[in-house]
Amino acid sequence: MQLEIRERTIGEVTILDLIGKITIGDGSVQLRDAVNHLLEAGRNRIILNLGGVTYVDSSGIGELVSRFTTTKGTGGKLKLLNLPKKIKDLLMITKLLTVFEIHEDEQAAIESFQ
Amino acid sequence: MQLEIRERTIGEVTILDLIGKITIGDGSVQLRDAVNHLLEAGRNRIILNLGGVTYVDSSGIGELVSRFTTTKGTGGKLKLLNLPKKIKDLLMITKLLTVFEIHEDEQAAIESFQ
Amino acid sequence: MMLAENVVELTIASQLEFIDLVTTLTDNITHMIGFDDESAYWVNMAVRESVANAVEHGNKYDPQKSVDIRFTIGVDALRVTIRDHGEGFDPSTLPDPLDPNNLLNPAGRGILYMRTFMDSVEYERHPEGGMIATMSKRRAPKLAGQESGEGDHKHDAVRN
Amino acid sequence: MMLAENVVELTIASQLEFIDLVTTLTDNITHMIGFDDESAYWVNMAVRESVANAVEHGNKYDPQKSVDIRFTIGVDALRVTIRDHGEGFDPSTLPDPLDPNNLLNPAGRGILYMRTFMDSVEYERHPEGGMIATMSKRRAPKLAGQESGEGDHKHDAVRN
Numbered sequence: 001m002q003l004e005i006r007e008r009t010i011g012e013v014t015i016l017d018l019i020g021k022i023t024i025g026d027g028s029v030q031l032r033d034a035v036n037h038l039l040e041a042g043r044n045r046i047i048l049n050l051g052g053v054t055y056v057d058s059s060g061i062g063e064l065v066s067r068f069t070t071t072k073g074t075g076g077k078l079k080l081l082n083l084p085k086k087i088k089d090l091l092m093i094t095k096l097l098t099v100f101e102i103h104e105d106e107q108a109a110i111e112s113f114q
Numbered sequence: 115m116q117l118e119i120r121e122r123t124i125g126e127v128t129i130l131d132l133i134g135k136i137t138i139g140d141g142s143v144q145l146r147d148a149v150n151h152l153l154e155a156g157r158n159r160i161i162l163n164l165g166g167v168t169y170v171d172s173s174g175i176g177e178l179v180s181r182f183t184t185t186k187g188t189g190g191k192l193k194l195l196n197l198p199k200k201i202k203d204l205l206m207i208t209k210l211l212t213v214f215e216i217h218e219d220e221q222a223a224i225e226s227f228q
Numbered sequence: 229m230m231l232a233e234n235v236v237e238l239t240i241a242s243q244l245e246f247i248d249l250v251t252t253l254t255d256n257i258t259h260m261i262g263f264d265d266e267s268a269y270w271v272n273m274a275v276r277e278s279v280a281n282a283v284e285h286g287n288k289y290d291p292q293k294s295v296d297i298r299f300t301i302g303v304d305a306l307r308v309t310i311r312d313h314g315e316g317f318d319p320s321t322l323p324d325p326l327d328p329n330n331l332l333n334p335a336g337r338g339i340l341y342m343r344t345f346m347d348s349v350e351y352e353r354h355p356e357g358g359m360i361a362t363m364s365k366r367r368a369p370k371l372a373g374q375e376s377g378e379g380d381h382k383h384d385a386v387r388n
Numbered sequence: 389m390m391l392a393e394n395v396v397e398l399t400i401a402s403q404l405e406f407i408d409l410v411t412t413l414t415d416n417i418t419h420m421i422g423f424d425d426e427s428a429y430w431v432n433m434a435v436r437e438s439v440a441n442a443v444e445h446g447n448k449y450d451p452q453k454s455v456d457i458r459f460t461i462g463v464d465a466l467r468v469t470i471r472d473h474g475e476g477f478d479p480s481t482l483p484d485p486l487d488p489n490n491l492l493n494p495a496g497r498g499i500l501y502m503r504t505f506m507d508s509v510e511y512e513r514h515p516e517g518g519m520i521a522t523m524s525k526r527r528a529p530k531l532a533g534q535e536s537g538e539g540d541h542k543h544d545a546v547r548n
């Protein structure tokens with residue numbers, strides 16, 4: 001399995017800790033399923049902790065974008081936490097750095113939902 | 115570099131600590147050069163410590179055999195020390211287990227030259 | 229088969245599972261010829277994008293159609309060509325993924341990745357059908373003033 | 389190129405440096421299809437021996453001659469074929485490396501390795517020249533009484 005996803009609940013906020021690769025096929029599908037699962041349960045305040053992500057191909061970036069817009073469509077928010085240098089580079093290249101709300105501190109990310 | 119060779123001298127005995135792979139090309143050639151270098155210096159009481167060797171292809175096994183016979187030809191001896199399980203399997207398969215003098219204890223190996 | 233001495237070719241059936249085989253081979257080749265970890269990482273990603281496109285858009289997941297990848301280890305540059313057996317496409321007509329209107333598109337960034345990570349990316353149609361993507365990456369930073377071409381020389385070396 | 393859906397092919401120029409590329413690809417394939425570490429290690433070594441023979445004895449290090457390796461991922465077994473472009477040889481006439489008179493020979497143990505580590509090894513001459521070695525290794529221990537062939541089925545699966 002190339003992507004491992006652990007779920008944590010802090011009040012109304014859900015943090016998904018992602019570890020591994022988000023790539024075409026398995027990784028992207030797992031991410032989509034995990035976020036959609038939360039949205040179906042009405043949990044639409046979501047933080048993706050990318051601290052453990054080593055690799056995101058263009059399909060993975062596309063998946064981040066579409067989970068972002070889908071979450072927004074439900075009136076919720078999907079934010080990013082702990083971007084490794086290479087993932088930050090990828091968001092810069094694709095001009096998505098300013099599209100996402102990005103946090104470096106978990107506590108601040110949680111509080112930003114209040 | 116696939117094979118690392120460290121040389122230790124204990125009296126008239128030389129121990130070569132081999133770490134890595136002994137395979138066709140680089141690894142086998144390095145082993146040949148190291149042993150021949152010792153023989154040219156008149157140091158023909160040699161222990162090959164294979165404890166760090168993870169892989170020996172048929173060319174590597176052939177090199178062990180030919181360094182063994184070359185050393186013997188100078189009136190010296192080449193003995194083996196610390197065989198990992200897989201290397202022991204390979205010597206069994208090739209019926210070489212009884213050809214080589216094999217030790218499991220370094221001190222005993224050194225003393226066997228006296 | 230006759231082959232130049234500095235060439236490695238890999239052919240896979242059109243299965244996403246096989247893409248990792250291509251990227252790992254890419255890592256082994258870039259490592260063997262002395263790319264630093266950072267460059268190797270981005271070459272890996274460019275190759276992944278190109279092979280994924282060949283499987284997805286080119287061969288449309290037809291498991292009977294192959295993707296043919298060729299690595300040419302030049303003195304100055306590593307060249308990678310990726311060929312599929314699909315209908316081909318015209319890269320000049322693609323939407324720009326950096327256009328503000330396209331930023332939220334769920335796809336369309338693969339070729340941008342390739343062009344960003346490699347020194348050059350070119351597309352052509354194969355005379356017998358399908359696309360060929362040719363990408364290259366220099367092996368070492370050019371010295372100032374050095375103007376020689378970055379292509380493959382007569383006597384290429386695996387290690388430089 | 390048309391290709392069965394369960395096939396991966398690698399072609400290298402006849403350079404010893406490239407053998408590691410083949411064995412690492414082998415590791416990735418055996419890992420992908422669920423071989424345990426021990427089996428994967430020995431398959432790796434058998435493939436190394438066969439490719440080394442193709443480079444050394446078959447193609448005689450002619451860098452313009454390729455070695456063509458094909459992995460066929462069958463339901464029951466992994467099959468690997470290694471083809472060179474040399475003069476071929478007759479495997480039935482080789483000295484036995486286990487004969488007491490041959491034990492101290494510096495070479496001649498490669499095919500013994502292959503036969504020991506794989507479930508089957510067969511040689512044939514390619515109609516257009518060169519040798520083809522075909523080796524196979526079962527993917528899982530057969531259940532007692534299970535008599536079906538270990539070859540490739542119509543619908544082969546990458547993962548079982």
Ligand SMILES: Nc1ncnc2c1ncn2[C@@H]1O[C@H](COP(=O)(O)OP(=O)(O)O)[C@@H](O)[C@H]1O
Nearest residue numbers: 281282285286316317335336337338339340359
């Ligand atoms: N090998 C190919 N064969 C046919 N069409 C291709 C090929 N590669 C790319 N394309 C076309 O170019 C478009 C853009 O590709 P790309 O930038 O990689 O983004 P994405 O794959 O996410 O769509 C694809 O949607 C497809 O229409």
Ligand SMILES: Nc1ncnc2c1ncn2[C@@H]1O[C@H](COP(=O)(O)OP(=O)(O)O)[C@@H](O)[C@H]1O
Nearest residue numbers: 441442445446476477495496497498499500519
């Ligand atoms: N692909 C090949 N083409 C021609 N001859 C070969 C080939 N493979 C093996 N042989 C012959 O078989 C002999 C035995 O091979 P092998 O058991 O691998 O031992 P080694 O390679 O150490 O000689 C070789 O010496 C060579 O004469």
